[in-house]
Amino acid sequence: MRDNGQILDHLFETNQIDLARGALFDMPPGPMPRDLDFDRVEGMMLGLAIGDALGCTSEGQLPNSRRARYGEIRDYVPNRYAGNEPVGLPSDDTQLAFWTLEQMIEDRRFDPDRVAARFCRDQIFGIGSTVRRFISNYKLGVIPWYECGIKSAGNGALMRIAPMVIPHLQLGTADLWVDTALSAMITHNDSASTAACLSFVNMLWQLLTLDGPPEADWWLQTYVETAKDLEVNDKYRPRGGAFCDYQGTVWRFVEEILGEAYQRNLSTLDACNSWYSGAYLLEAMPSVIYILMQHGSDPEEAIVRAVNDTKDNDTIGAIVGAAVGALHGRRGFPSRWISRLSGRTTARDDGRIYELLEVSERLWWHWSNGRALVEITRVFTEYFANWSIELPEEAIATRNRGEIRKARWIVQYLFGREASREYLDFYASHRMTNDRHVRIWEDGQVKSLESYQEMLIYKSEKPEDKERAEHEYREHNQRVSEILKKKGFR
Numbered sequence: 079m080r081d082n083g084q085i086l087d088h089l090f091e092t093n094q095i096d097l098a099r100g101a102l103f104d105m106p107p108g109p110m111p112r113d114l115d116f117d118r119v120e121g122m123m124l125g126l127a128i129g130d131a132l133g134c135t136s137e138g139q140l141p142n143s144r145r146a147r148y149g150e151i152r153d154y155v156p157n158r159y160a161g162n163e164p165v166g167l168p169s170d171d172t173q174l175a176f177w178t179l180e181q182m183i184e185d186r187r188f189d190p191d192r193v194a195a196r197f198c199r200d201q202i203f204g205i206g207s208t209v210r211r212f213i214s215n216y217k218l219g220v221i222p223w224y225e226c227g228i229k230s231a232g233n234g235a236l237m238r239i240a241p242m243v244i245p246h247l248q249l250g251t252a253d254l255w256v257d258t259a260l261s262a263m264i265t266h267n268d269s270a271s272t273a274a275c276l277s278f279v280n281m282l283w284q285l286l287t288l289d290g291p292p293e294a295d296w297w298l299q300t301y302v303e304t305a306k307d308l309e310v311n312d313k314y315r316p317r318g319g320a321f322c323d324y325q326g327t328v329w330r331f332v333e334e335i336l337g338e339a340y341q342r343n344l345s346t347l348d349a350c351n352s353w354y355s356g357a358y359l360l361e362a363m364p365s366v367i368y369i370l371m372q373h374g375s376d377p378e379e380a381i382v383r384a385v386n387d388t389k390d391n392d393t394i395g396a397i398v399g400a401a402v403g404a405l406h407g408r409r410g411f412p413s414r415w416i417s418r419l420s421g422r423t424t425a426r427d428d429g430r431i432y433e434l435l436e437v438s439e440r441l442w443w444h445w446s447n448g449r450a451l452v453e454i455t456r457v458f459t460e461y462f463a464n465w466s467i468e469l470p471e472e473a474i475a476t477r478n479r480g481e482i483r484k485a486r487w488i489v490q491y492l493f494g495r496e497a498s499r500e501y502l503d504f505y506a507s508h509r510m511t512n513d514r515h516v517r518i519w520e521d522g523q524v525k526s527l528e529s530y531q532e533m534l535i536y537k538s539e540k541p542e543d544k545e546r547a548e549h550e551y552r553e554h555n556q557r558v559s560e561i562l563k564k565k566g567f568r
């Protein structure tokens with residue numbers, strides 16, 4: 079199987095991806111800081127689900143008529159799919175985002191073809207027209223996944239892109255951009271969409287590490303700087319609104335109109351009405367960035383504005399929600415939004431999104447910092463270099479215990495933690511040499527632990543020496559046997 083980097087290179091070479099290969103692809107974001115609280119990652123994904131759930135009962139209505147009907151929406155609206163209870167239910171935004179995460183968990187990596195297949199498996203609520211066309215392409219089963227996406231500058235890839243950061247938290251390699259580009263083009267193979275996705279993922283990555291809300295300018299600049307290097311099509315035109323004369327790229331449109339709106343201090347409602355706020359990126363993108371510029375420091379207000387002041391309010395709410403969630407964490411949201419969120423990704427899997435987040439933490443962040451494993455793996459591989467014995471990838475991903483039989487070695491291993499430091503213990507036996515019992519600490523330090531003594535050692539033929547040696551030998555092995563039993567080693 080070709081890896082994702084090779085797939086993307088091939089798609090660039092053969093012009094099958096609508097995107098410029100910008101400098102971003104050569105800039106690894108770098109590992110997340112060691113003290114990143116996973117609460118921020120949860121906030122990002124829950125914010126997405128919350129924005130979607132608050133908006134999806136009134137999706138597509140014009141803000142003024144929605145307000146006339148519901149007043150200001152600050153809580154889940156009674157939902158007929160939940161016995162008319164005010165419960166947060168998902169639509170396509172949440173479903174596709176968490177199905178992407180689900181596949182990455184199953185395979186321990188992002189596999190675009192598998193995600194494409196997953197999108198086609200269950201019913202999607204409130205499905206958009208582009209995703210519908212992608213699904214009918216894919217279901218034909220005659221063209222590869224990368225030819226099934228539509229050239230569409232809708233916001234349907236952007237709404238589900240946030241989970242792409244999760245498998246990369248530990249290492250922060252440039253594969254983050256590769257995976258994001260491939261993920262985006264599954265449904266929308268359009269440079270404005272894929273550029274927006276890459277730009278937004280870059281933004282999320284930075285938001286996860288920020289100590290406090292950035293300046294208003296930061297949102298606009300961060301989006302524009304990344305997107306301008308990636309977008310290729312400069313023929314986008316507004317569908318209506320106050321800027322009908324424009325023709326060009328999405329990033330330039332956003333840059334031009336937002337600067338002015340912000341200077342005039344327009345309300346989010348007036349501003350979003352002026353450029354329209356539907357699913358088209360020329361409308362959704364300025365709406366997202368403007369709401370974040372105005373309310374990024376207040377996660378509740380940011381989502382409430384997205385849900386009330388825009389037309390495609392569930393998706394704009396989901397995108398804004400992911401951003402403020404990454405910045406403020408799960409703790410930043412009102413508890414009523416979390417306790418009344420069903421956590422579904424299908425019609426009947428309540429709580430599923432919480433399960434997926436829990437497994438994600440264990441796989442890709444775990445107790446404190448997954449990077450501990452980089453050092454542990456390196457030392458282990460060096461230790462057994464002569465025999466080419468390595469820790470199985472599965473063990474590294476899950477920290478499950480296991481056993482390796484190779485080159486006549488039997489190596490049993492387990493992961494553990496003492497205070498806040500992680501370690502790997504292994505017990506290795508080989509018929510031709512002494513047993514080894516070793517602890518590798520997360521900083522790479524190695525400590526020998528007691529192993530079975532193979533033979534009796536004593537200095538002379540004096541009976542008392544021999545007796546003492548025999549006694550010590552038995553005691554030693556008895557002790558080792560108990561230690562190993564406690565660890566579950568045989």
Ligand SMILES: [Mg+2]
Nearest residue numbers: 169170171392
């Ligand atoms: Mg939706």
